[in-house]
Amino acid sequence: MFQGLGPDARGILGVIAFYPQGIDEKNLEWLFPTVSDRTHIFDTLCMLSLAYRSNGFITMLAPLRDHLRPKDPMTSPLLCTTKECYFARMSTNHDLVKSEEGRWIVSEDLNVEHLLDVFASADPNSDDVWYACAKFMDHLWCHKPRLTVLRKRIEKLPDHHPSKPLCLLDLACLYGAIGNPTESALFLRHALKLVRERGNDYGVATILQALSRSNLLLGSPEEGIDQAREAMEIYEQLGETMARVGCLGTLAQLLHAAGQLDAAEEAIVEVFKLLPEKGQEDRVRQLHQTLGHIYCSKGEIEKAISHYKLALGIASTLGNRYTLFGTHLSLAVLFLDEGRFDNACLHIGQAKSHALDDSYQLGHAVLLQASIWYRQGRLEDAASEALRAQGIFEKMGNLEDIENCKLLLREIEEATESLTPSVEPDTNAPGASSSTSL
Incomplete structure (x- = not known):
């Protein structure tokens, strides 16, 4: 029966063995476009107990996996085909990555991570591998922020490698998403050094802006202010008006963190003047949220609530879970500080849902x-x-x-412990001593 499956059957077994999760049954057509009878082959492999189905994946037992896994992944045509399919799917533009379409990575992240780890070792000079590596971390950042074994691979890349700054930037974004701004800033400083050496002005400005955000989280707004202003100057020289506007919004957040509340408010007013009427809804949402922070710091609570709710309305329209989470969290913090616990619980519940x-x-x-x-x-x-x-x-x-x-x-x-009633000793019990005798 196995011999009757044709020449692709042995290669397919090798591919199943290669991936830690096996093959998602929904991906058979997508991953094996050159195999016409793929469904029949997979069904037969399961019937022969060479593979089995588990939670939507077709996988195999460890002894078979160890025996059938390709010793040299570069020599397996079908495995290389699946690699190209995964790489193509990860190369989508950033808007698609952030959309629900990008959530496919949640169920297949272990497969993709293993694929990249192996091919980064087998073919370290391939630009395609490292570009896919950067895009993988972009997908994780959006949909499944976590630590990744690829960090060591990226750090070992020679500094002259063309993909290293991009990989470091996306690694920094990922570490920022898991709440580690110290490591994020470390990667960004390394990337900044590399792009400065290469004379990439736009890259310098992009990384400076990201580094200023890391310093905001690290509680070093003064350093972040200098970085944001340098980035704004570069954007202005390059004629990148909207990038400069975005950086001005970051500067407003830093000024607020530094206690320069009036200057922060003035920066936001300036951004509103420069923004076009349409197409910048998410940026407008962020500005309202920053204004909410500023008015909270000024003690103007009702104004703060008003701007947070404007931000929430825009976030609801956009349907972005990150923005919805952040706005609900800001409102929960505000209401907690005001002692309005029911409102705080309402918004923290909404934040958790996003x-x-x-x-x-x-x-x-x-x-x-x-x-x-x-x-x-x-x-x-x-x-x-x-x-x-x-x-x-x-x-x-x-x-x-x-x-x-x-x-x-x-x-x-x-x-x-303070609420636990103390137990008085029974002075009449045998062997008990009175407090006076003690």
């Missing part, structure tokens, strides 16, 4: 929920959520966030 599973965002929202319940006196619920947040942060190595969880848990424990 966060990705086990993501840094979700951990941040869960920790805030624990803080709300702690303030409400719901100590058992607060402890449960704080532990849940700690577990999420531990998976990503977010040391500062882990410490914040432990601090809250200690406060909850102390509050619980």
Whole structure:
């Protein structure tokens, strides 16, 4: 029966063995365009117990996998075909990556990561491999932020490799998404050095703007202000008006963080003047959210709520989970600070619904929920959520966030102990001593 399947059957077994997850049954036509009877072949392989179906994937047992995996992936034509199919799918433009279409990576990230890891070793000089590597991290950033084994591959790339700055930039964005701005800034500084040496002015401005955002998260707004202003000057020299406008919005956030509230507000007013009437909805949303932060800092709470709700309305129209998460979280923080716990819980619940599973965002929202319940006196619920947040942060190595969880848990424990009634000793019990005799 196996011999009757034709010459492609052995190659298909090798491909199944190569991928850690096996082959998604929905991808048979897409990954094997040159195999006309692919469905029949896969069905027969399962019937012969050479492969089996599991959770929508066709995979195989470890002993067979070890025996059938291609020793040299470059010599397997079918494997190379699947590689090209994956690379083509990852090369979509950024808008498509951010859309629901890009969510295919959630179920196949282990396959793609393994594919890139192997071919980066087997064919390290291929620009296609490293471009696909950068796009893979872009997909993870949008839909499944997590650590990746490809970091070591990127760091070992020679500095003169043409793809290294792009890979470092996307790696920095990924680490920013998992709540590690320190590592993100490290990658960005390396990338900045490389693009400066190559005289790539636009690349310099792009990385400077990203680095200024990392410094915002690191609590170094003054350094970020200098970087944002340098990026704006470069954009102006290059005639990149809209890029300069975006950088001005970043500058407003940095000025707010530095306590220069009036200057931050003036920067946003300037951005509104420069924006076209249509086509910049997400940027307008971000400006309203920043204005909300500014008015919070000024103590003008109703103005802050008004701008947050304007941002929320735009985010709802765009349907972007990141923007919806961030705006709901801002409102939850505001209402918590105001002691309006019901409103805070409402918005933190909405924020959690827009966060990705086990993501840094979700951990941040869960920790805030624990803080709300702690303030409400719901100590058992607060402890449960704080532990849940700690577990999420531990998976990503977010040391500062882990410490914040432990601090809250200690406060909850102390509050619980203070509520526990003390038990008076029974002085009439045998062997008991009175407090006076002691």
